[in-house]
Amino acid sequence: FLFDEPLSNLDAKLRVQMRAEIVRLHHRLQSTVIYVTHDQVEAMTMGSKIVIQDSGKIMQAGKPIDVYDSPDNKFVAGFIGSPAMNFLEVRLVDEEDGLWAEGDGFRFPVPSTKAAKYAPHAGGKFFLGIRPEHLEDVDFVKEYDPKYIMKAKVELIEPLGSSVILQILLGQKMLVAQVDSHTGARVGEEIQLVADLENMHLFSTEYPHKSLDRA
Structure with a gap:
């Protein structure tokens, strides 16, 4: 399945609800899902593995907590985390x-x-x-x-x-x-x-x- 920023036009409360629903759907189907987002909160809370890109170049890939704790570079460090580093x-x-x-x-x-x-x-x-x-x-x-x-x-x-x-x-x-x-x-x-x-x-x-x- 491919999701391309499906929640971008929803209000904050509905976004949270739909994030949880998509995660439950993923667990139920046990299928591979590629989810594209500019929202690092969505990436951190929904992904089992995340890939951070800058201008089309992969800057780092890994488990959300590993990327958060050990960013490979300044771009990733500043992108992941709210408030930002x-x-x-x-x-x-x-x-x-x-x-x-x-x-x-x-x-x-x-x-x-x-x-x-x-x-x-x-x-x-x-x-x-x-x-x-x-x-x-x-x-x-x-x-x-x-x-x-x-x-x-x-x-x-x-x-x-x-x-x-x-x-x-x-x-x-x-x-x-x-x-x-x-x-x-x-x-x-x-x-x-x-x-x-x-x-x-x-x-x-x-x-x-x-x-x-x-x-």
Whole structure:
């Protein structure tokens, strides 16, 4: 079966219902289904295997969770996930106390779990990718290393009920953080966030922006 964006003209509630119906139909028929969509939520929730294309070129294929956790390149990392992954320009600096990622308005130590993989690239410039859910309000993190605190200005607050989406300004770069629903963040004020760099990604600055984690 071939489905070519069958839900694109439906309203949000009906799209959710029809996604579930198509999945149930697939399980019942046990047939191969090719489903074309520009909606990454549909791809993640419906596919047993997904293929991400850019201008007709296959950028990555695999199980949805594998593509989400281990994107091959910057395009895939930015396409899969909502809100989308943040990207920061950094330089890797090798010092006596370890490897550091330095950028505009921040400086983080690279976790030991990542350092061995990144160390051969010290001195180079990269895109550091971190998902919004890996930036949390410091008030809701029980244990953390102060070196991973990010200070940023709150530009916009979007309450979702189960969480809050913050648009924050770090230096001259706008980022998105998904934090606890009880955050005390206020527009125009500074907030301290803990960056979970155990889940960071590094991508080449040259196209196709390959991931160092997948090298």
